[in-house]
Amino acid sequence: MQSTSQLARGLSARHIRFMALGSAIGTGLFYGSAKAIETAGPAVLLAYIIGGAAVFMVMRALGEMAVHRPLAGSFSQYASHYLGPRAGFFAGWTYVFEMLIVCLADVTAFGVYMKLWFPEVAQWIWVLSIIFFIGAINLCHVKTFGEMEFWLSIIKVIAIIAMIVGGAAIMMFGFGQAADHAVGVSNLFIHDGFMPNGIGGVIASFAVVMFAFGGIEVIGITASEAKNPETTIPRAINAVPIRILLFYVLTLFVLMCIYPWNQIGQQGSPFVQIFDSLGIQSAANILNIVVITAAISAINSDIFGAGRMMYGMAHEGQAPKAFTKLTKNGVPWMTVLVMVAVLLVGVVLNYVIPDDVFVVIASIATFATIWVWLMILLSQFAMRKKMSPEEISQLKFPVPMWPVAPILAIAFMVFVFGVLGYFESTRIALYVGIVWLVLLAIAYALWVKKPTKEAEVVLQNES
Numbered sequence: 001m002q003s004t005s006q007l008a009r010g011l012s013a014r015h016i017r018f019m020a021l022g023s024a025i026g027t028g029l030f031y032g033s034a035k036a037i038e039t040a041g042p043a044v045l046l047a048y049i050i051g052g053a054a055v056f057m058v059m060r061a062l063g064e065m066a067v068h069r070p071l072a073g074s075f076s077q078y079a080s081h082y083l084g085p086r087a088g089f090f091a092g093w094t095y096v097f098e099m100l101i102v103c104l105a106d107v108t109a110f111g112v113y114m115k116l117w118f119p120e121v122a123q124w125i126w127v128l129s130i131i132f133f134i135g136a137i138n139l140c141h142v143k144t145f146g147e148m149e150f151w152l153s154i155i156k157v158i159a160i161i162a163m164i165v166g167g168a169a170i171m172m173f174g175f176g177q178a179a180d181h182a183v184g185v186s187n188l189f190i191h192d193g194f195m196p197n198g199i200g201g202v203i204a205s206f207a208v209v210m211f212a213f214g215g216i217e218v219i220g221i222t223a224s225e226a227k228n229p230e231t232t233i234p235r236a237i238n239a240v241p242i243r244i245l246l247f248y249v250l251t252l253f254v255l256m257c258i259y260p261w262n263q264i265g266q267q268g269s270p271f272v273q274i275f276d277s278l279g280i281q282s283a284a285n286i287l288n289i290v291v292i293t294a295a296i297s298a299i300n301s302d303i304f305g306a307g308r309m310m311y312g313m314a315h316e317g318q319a320p321k322a323f324t325k326l327t328k329n330g331v332p333w334m335t336v337l338v339m340v341a342v343l344l345v346g347v348v349l350n351y352v353i354p355d356d357v358f359v360v361i362a363s364i365a366t367f368a369t370i371w372v373w374l375m376i377l378l379s380q381f382a383m384r385k386k387m388s389p390e391e392i393s394q395l396k397f398p399v400p401m402w403p404v405a406p407i408l409a410i411a412f413m414v415f416v417f418g419v420l421g422y423f424e425s426t427r428i429a430l431y432v433g434i435v436w437l438v439l440l441a442i443a444y445a446l447w448v449k450k451p452t453k454e455a456e457v458v459l460q461n462e463s
Helices: 014-024 032-068 075-083 085-114 123-140 142-173 198-213 218-225 231-259 271-275 283-315 333-349 357-386 389-391 405-422 427-447 454-460
Strands: none
Touching: 032 075, 032 123, 032 198, 032 218, 032 231, 032 357, 032 389, 032 405, 075 085, 075 283, 085 123, 085 283, 085 333, 085 427, 123 283, 123 333, 142 231, 142 283, 198 357, 198 405, 218 231, 218 283, 283 333, 357 405, 357 427, 389 454, 405 427
């Protein structure tokens, strides 16, 4: 292994587009959607549309900065440059923390999923094996990583399309139609109305809805390893949020047309319910393949994102210098090893952490996700304020509807923090998030006195 200064550029538009799909389409759709529907009823469709629009603005803000200045570590370095080094430190390490806790949940979930087929094999063996496998993939050339993520995401996308087509077949031709309820668009309105729990239910569902979109910001981190970032990043950003929005909204629309909203999730995953209705006996096995794929894809993408973030922060003097070491293939190997080591600790924690702690983990991930998105929006806003009209006119991927749309997106992120704090079931996320930020402030004061002169020069030269 050798220490070089450049990450390898091996990710095509196809890789980047499906990496973001892989991060943002997973358990949030296959399982989490049932909780969102329970909270808001059919009006959850509005929550996904509103949330999707806000996330699209986050991605456009990130895209504007990433095309203007493609850097490893992405939004952490942008926050450092435009909002101050402390903001970059908070954004970067909060993202790494988010990826770690999500990975801990996903590797444990992988072990649980494998028990369906191999009940006699100890769960920790599967957890250990997937950690080493994903770690090895992340040490390969970035093109190998991108190719694997592409095919893993393809499986999930095919599963979702099959779910939509299968649901449409039930609606149109009555395959497997149950006798105890009607099938059709009327299901959205006849069971206590379209908004059965009122506007409060829709607002409460944002905690689950926004978590479901989390991970899509990995696109910005890929900028420094993308081939032709000026074309691949805009294409990926413009395509992915719209596709995710369609996948979520269309899938849930079909699902709630087939089943009364208050029956969804009572018999396991909504995914299983649709295939059971079609008379497919192996629905549980089909679902297991999909959720295992979703877990591997998420772990793969999260280790990549956290590793690249730590690499970028090391160049800023906000992480150990050892994190800047690259293999001959241009992969930051030290950060991958650190991620794997932390996940190995998770194998041990598996024995002592009770199951309900994963609810807390998901809540913390929601707080961290919204925090990172807010930092992205504020960084882009600050960048624009520092640019001359001539510089702004030369931006190759400008944010649309400036400045109204970014301001509305910023207000919405602050609103979601309020939602987390208002409802008792998610309040712990706000408490833990505040404690986390206090710990980061202490860490910054003790170990990161100021950005290095070298980092300042690099950023000034790239401006």
